[in-house]
Amino acid sequence: MEHDESTLSSAEIEALARRIDRPVVLVGLMGVGKSSIGRKLATLLHMPFVDADDEIESAAQMSIAEIFAQFGEPYFRDGERRVIARLISEPGPQRVIATGGGAFVNAETRAMILEQSIAVWLDSDLDVLVDRVGRKNTRPLLRNGNPREILARLKSEREADYAQAPIHVMSSAGPQSRTVAHVLKGIAEWL
Secondary structure, three states: OOOOOOOOOHHHHHHHHHHOOOOEEEEOOOOOOHHHHHHHHHHHHOOOEEEHHHHHHHHHOOOHHHHHHHHOHHHHHHHHHHHHHHHHHOOOOOOEEEOOOOHHHOHHHHHHHHHHOEEEEEEOOHHHHHHHHOOOOOOHHHOOOOHHHHHHHHHHHHHHHHOOOOEEEEOOOOOHHHHHHHHHHHHHHHO
């Protein structure tokens, strides 16, 4: 097994989990792995995992695609902000929260996440994103055009917002455990 210097030992991960005093919020474009990385991260840190998109669908009793189609993106972003505020401020143990790709672009949502949580920007190369989002057809922003072109535009438009997160981790096509290890190392260095 190749040794990865960014990998923390079990004892270091346990110590890190005890130091985390606020939610860990994963931000970034659709397809970077916020949900899958978030689940693995939460397991290692012994924290609950929450996907904000799932919480939005549950609260609205509609899919995100249906909310977009029926009410539009501004309405969705307002509900998204309220759900993320609730997830961040809910009493109980700290948690890992995966947000939708556009959540951190909203100035009010971004300010709240930066002030009240540990924001981690998961980033990926365009080819990785295109491969990942091509696996399912549930992304409203990709339905009206070429996914590669749309993702390239979104990546360019949103990069300055995402870059405000204090922790930046590249999510590659390689094993998710490598990305999780880099997230853990980033949090440890930031705290």
